[in-house]
């Protein structure tokens with residue numbers, strides 16, 4: 001079973017299991033890694049309080065970092081932003097603001113971090129209706145954007161300005177600023193994730209405020225188109241339902257509006273009840289501090305009254321005002337770095353075994369067209385032990401890293417290459433026949449054999465053996481690899497430095 005195939009609850013329980021195991025074995029990095037992914041799954045699915053409890057477990061021994069770029073862990077600064085996001089969604093904007101502030105000031109010299117922190121502070125100040133504070137923070141953000149001169153920063157400023165005006169119900173100005181953001185976005189080759197979505201969300205909300213259903217509908221459609229695979233989860237579903245409800249209301253289609261509101265209330269209640277119940281009750285009782293207890297009391301009260309429905313509708317108007325800014329941090333930074341941590345082999349900087357196999361598994365599962373074909377190979381460095389024995393383990397490491405680097409450059413973006421273990425590597429060549437794959441591997445063989453190893457404090461010629469198969473139908477990765485392994489064994493037995501090929505599905 002593959003992690004990506006698991007359903008939500010199974011994912012959560014597997015991750016909790018890994019976390020627990022890592023804790024008992026005293027593997028702190030793995031424990032933090034599992035916690036970080038666990039946070040993400042819990043938070044995306046609306047289990048905010050559970051998410052907080054998970055990170056509280058590790059907050060005391062979370063490492064400090066001085067530079068975001070060197071972050072390969074789940075450090076305190078990442079935890080600050082995650083706490084802010086979860087508290088915000090629990091409705092504790094004041095608590096969220098505190099964590100945004102800690103984030104802003106954590107690495108003073110990193111302007112991008114400051115920018116993200118300020119964005120977070122503005123959003124949480126607005127939620128508390130502290131408009132003067134939000135405006136002064138906006139000023140600070142604008143000054144920062146002028147100094148960095150990054151168009152993405154300028155876009156963030158425009159989007160935050162639109163948000164400030166929208167919250168103050170000045171829809172004309174909100175519309176103007178969101179339009180400017182959109183213009184700049186269209187001229188920017190690499191906008192931040194979520195910026196298009198936020199711009200269209202702002203424009204939709206502004207047009208709803210200006211009572212203009214046609215334009216609102218048009219922007220709403222674009223906002224939905226801008227939702228890519230990273231903008232998924234309850235909060236975005238709620239944005240969509242609220243947008244539809246508001247537009248239907250403007251069109252005086254009250255029945256549809258009511259249906260959307262009801263669906264929204266259901267979703268909202270699910271997420272509120274999930275945020276404090278679920279499988280965590282026992283844990284919650286042990287770990288609650290007074291602040292969390294206060295949440296529970298508020299939640300319980302909310303659930304009691306029927307008149308709650310009206311309250312909820314009122315709450316939604318602020319929910320809709322939410323921007324993705326808080327979300328950006330993980331997307332831009334932590335997602336990249338933590339994913340790397342989980343996916344990249346630290347010695348060779350190529351995909352690790354699990355990630356490579358997961359990618360290959362997905363590709364093999366997706367084989368469906370008649371002419372679809374891929375090749376999978378196992379590559380094993382020949383007589384690698386000699387490098388270690390003659391020049392030491394460190395030199396062996398350097399040779400391994402060199403081998404991986406040369407392979408990585410040789411293959412295309414949509415191919416998959418990863419370290420299978422030790423001095424063995426796994427490869428998938430996308431849309432490739434056996435002949436083409438053979439040619440590529442021969443070219444690689446020439447390049448690798450031509451390397452001067454003296455630069456790496458070693459001597460000799462780097463060679464490898466390879467077992468290569470072509471696949472034309474949906475297949476199980478384990479069976480494909482067993483076939484490759486057998487061919488690799490033949491290549492070694494026949495004298496090494498060669499590729500032995502086969503067609504998957506034919507008798508070995």
Ligand SMILES: Nc1nc2c(ncn2[C@@H]2O[C@H](COP(=O)(O)OP(=O)(O)OP(=O)(O)O)[C@@H](O)[C@H]2O)c(=O)[nH]1
Nearest residue numbers: 380381382383384385386388393396397422423492
């Ligand atoms: N330096 C270093 N060596 C490693 C690493 N992983 C595995 N090895 C070494 O790779 C060597 C593999 O040896 P063998 O399995 O005998 O294979 P080989 O010497 O490559 O011989 P053939 O595969 O038969 O051509 C062992 O000495 C391992 O210690 C690593 O991460 N770093």
